[in-house]
Every structure is written in C-alpha cells, then in structure tokens.
Amino acid sequence: MTLVGLRIDVDTLRGTRRGVPRLVSLLGERKIRAGFFFSVGPDNMGRHLWRLLRPAFLLKMLRSGAPGLYGLDILFKGTFWPGPLIGPRSEEALRAVALAGHEIGLHAWDxxxxxxxxxxxxxxxxxxxxxxxxxxxxxxxxxxxxCFAAPAWRVSAAALQALEPLPFRYRSDCRGNSPFYPLLRGGSVSKIPQIPATLPTYDEMVGRICNRDNYNETLLGLIKTDAFNVLTIHAEAEGISCAEMFAEFLDMAAEREIFFCPPGELLEGRVLPVCRLEESMVDGREGLLSVQGKPEAWPQASVT
Ligand SMILES: [Zn+2]
Structure with a gap:
C-alpha cells in the first residue's frame, strides 16, 4: 500500500464557495481526509493574471485551459477595484471543512x-x-x-523568520522530496517541520507531459510506493472544472492501493534532516520557487 499526503490549496472566492464544497463531498464519499489551505483576505487573483499576460504565460493558459479552469470572471477580480474579501463570504463552506475532520491550514491573507x-x-x-x-x-x-502553506511555493529568508514564532504544527512552503527542518537566516534551525509538495500540479502537467485524457494514468505513475508523496490540488481546478476527473483519479488510486491522508499525518514517528531552502525553476511553472536543498551536516531531529 502507498500513502499520499493530500494538500488542497484554495486561492479564490470562487474556489472557496464552489470548489471546496464539491471536494468535501467527493472526499467524504470515499472517507478520505486531507489538508485544506485557505486564502481568506481579498481575492485579487484577477490582477495577478493580467500581470502575467506575457507570451509564455499565455501559452501555458492555452495549454492547460486556464479560462475554463478558473472561470473568466477571475480575470476581472481585483483588476479595476479591490477584490472582495473571501472569509466573510465563505463562512459556511469553511466550517463544513472543519466539521468533516480535515486539517485546516492558512494559505494566504492576500x-x-x-x-x-x-x-x-x-x-x-x-x-x-x-x-x-x-x-x-x-x-x-x-x-x-x-498549518500554513506559502502561496505559489515561495518564501524568503525574512518570511521564514517571521513565520517561526507562529504556532503552526507544520508548514508546506516549498517543493522537495521529504519532510525536513529548514535552516534559518543566521544558521539556526527552524522548530517547525516543512512538508514539501513532491508531485506536480495539474497545470504543470497538462499540455507538457500529458493531456487531459491520460492525466490520471500519468499522475498515478508518478506516485511511488517507496517515496514520500505529497500531492497538491486546487479547489479552483480539481474542485470545479476537473472534479469528475479527480473523482475518477481517487477511485483508480484506491484500486491500486494508493491511499490519501492529511499531510500532517505523514510526520508521525519520523526523524527529519535539516535542509537549506533554495530557489529554483520548476518545470511547467513561472518564475522561481522555494525548493528543498540537500541535507546539511546537522544532527537529525525527531518531530516533537
Ligand atoms: Zn495558491
């Protein structure tokens, strides 16, 4: 049997109000628990998309069908006026996630x-x-x-330092291959374990290493029994436009004895190395991301 940590990022008002309830029911029907990471402040994602209307990004939008994924209205959210606050408009959806027993994390204010x-x-x-x-x-x-997951897998040295005193049980701020304690500015070691995302997201895969028809099969092929696996999905994609495909994915996974759990459960009983956080490009994604560096010469520490 193979265990996969399932992390669900929620970036927008639409994702929270429409995608989250759909995912809660898809997962509930299959008795799967996951970790949800919410954005609760202004939904300015429209501004983000306009800013990224560069040729490379347009190509990716077309490749992965982004207007269909996120809905055309996202292009206008926060573009000409401040985006709506997500939290006050989504209270019921958020409470339903907590009631269903999922791990609750913060993704972003903005x-x-x-x-x-x-x-x-x-x-x-x-x-x-x-x-x-x-x-x-x-x-x-x-x-x-x-728990906390930095938006777009990006943290800085200052952000790592600022997040350190906050009482998160774990954080998921980067890409990598196994959980670790990050090295902080000045050479001390963080007290909060990092659980990196190890698998590519839908928009990184489709149009690059697979298409929609063989997406599930391709992703299942990337999940390895002997590896540490964390999959990130998005309420805007797997909860709305790709929901049926995702439900099928969960059923195909079950047939192969691949099971899902909240990322935090993967920490139990582990001894973690200390690693530096570095910046690197990731295939299929724009710009630099935070990624797990090689283990440092540092005594390993048990998760407390
Ligand atoms: Zn996000």
Whole structure:
C-alpha cells in the first residue's frame, strides 16, 4: 500500500464557495481526509493574471485551459477595484471543512499580494499579513489553523523568520522530496517541520507531459510506493472544472492501493534532516520557487 499526503490549496472566492464544497463531498464519499489551505483576505487573483499576460504565460493558459479552469470572471477580480474579501463570504463552506475532520491550514491573507511582493516584504509585513489570516480563520472556525502553506511555493529568508514564532504544527512552503527542518537566516534551525509538495500540479502537467485524457494514468505513475508523496490540488481546478476527473483519479488510486491522508499525518514517528531552502525553476511553472536543498551536516531531529 502507498500513502499520499493530500494538500488542497484554495486561492479564490470562487474556489472557496464552489470548489471546496464539491471536494468535501467527493472526499467524504470515499472517507478520505486531507489538508485544506485557505486564502481568506481579498481575492485579487484577477490582477495577478493580467500581470502575467506575457507570451509564455499565455501559452501555458492555452495549454492547460486556464479560462475554463478558473472561470473568466477571475480575470476581472481585483483588476479595476479591490477584490472582495473571501472569509466573510465563505463562512459556511469553511466550517463544513472543519466539521468533516480535515486539517485546516492558512494559505494566504492576500494570495496575489504575496506572489507579487514576497521578495520585498520585511519580517514585520509578513507577520502582519499572516496574523490577519490566522485571526480571520480563528474568527470563523473558533480555532486557529494548525498549518500554513506559502502561496505559489515561495518564501524568503525574512518570511521564514517571521513565520517561526507562529504556532503552526507544520508548514508546506516549498517543493522537495521529504519532510525536513529548514535552516534559518543566521544558521539556526527552524522548530517547525516543512512538508514539501513532491508531485506536480495539474497545470504543470497538462499540455507538457500529458493531456487531459491520460492525466490520471500519468499522475498515478508518478506516485511511488517507496517515496514520500505529497500531492497538491486546487479547489479552483480539481474542485470545479476537473472534479469528475479527480473523482475518477481517487477511485483508480484506491484500486491500486494508493491511499490519501492529511499531510500532517505523514510526520508521525519520523526523524527529519535539516535542509537549506533554495530557489529554483520548476518545470511547467513561472518564475522561481522555494525548493528543498540537500541535507546539511546537522544532527537529525525527531518531530516533537
Ligand atoms: Zn495558491
């Protein structure tokens, strides 16, 4: 049997209100629990898409069918006026996720703002934005989120430092191959384990290494029994335009004895190496991402 950590990123108002309930029912029918990471502040993702209307990005949009994936209305959210706040408009959807027993994480206060400005933000700004997100999720759910996943797999040295005092049980800020403790600025080691995403996302695969028809088969082929597996899906894609395909994927996985769990459960009983976080390109994705470096010469530590 193979275990896969399932991480669900929720970037937009539409993804939260439409994609999340669909995923909760798809997973519930199959008794699968996952980790949901919510964006709860302004939905400015339209601004992000316009900014990225460059040839390479257009090509990717066409390849992966992004207008169909995200809905045309996303192009206008936050473009000409401030985007709507997601949290107050999605309280019911968020509470249903907690009630179903999934891990609850924070993804962003302002997803687009983080993507655009993270390299320039100082510790105080990161702490303030993440603090607003934590406060909003706590207000809605009556409890603080237990984990955090940086938008677009991007953290800076300042962000790592700013996130350190926050009481997250784990964070998932990067791509990599196994959980680890990241090295911080100044040479100390983080007390919060990182659980990297190990598998490519839908939009990184389709039109590059597969098409929609053989997507499920291709992704199942990338899940390895002897490896640490974490899959990231998006409420906007697998919860809406690709929902039927994703349901099929879950059933095909079950036939092959591939099972899913919240990422946090993969930490139990593990001894983790210390690794540096580096920046690198990832096939099928724009710009630099945070990626797990090679293990450092540092004593390994058990997860406490
Ligand atoms: Zn995201």
């Amino acid at each position: 997803h687009q703002g983080w993507q655009r400005r993270i390299a320039k933000m100082d510790e105080a700004e990161v702490a303030s934005l993440v603090g607003r997100g934590v406060a909003e999720l706590t207000r809605i759910l009556g409890q603080a989120p237990e």
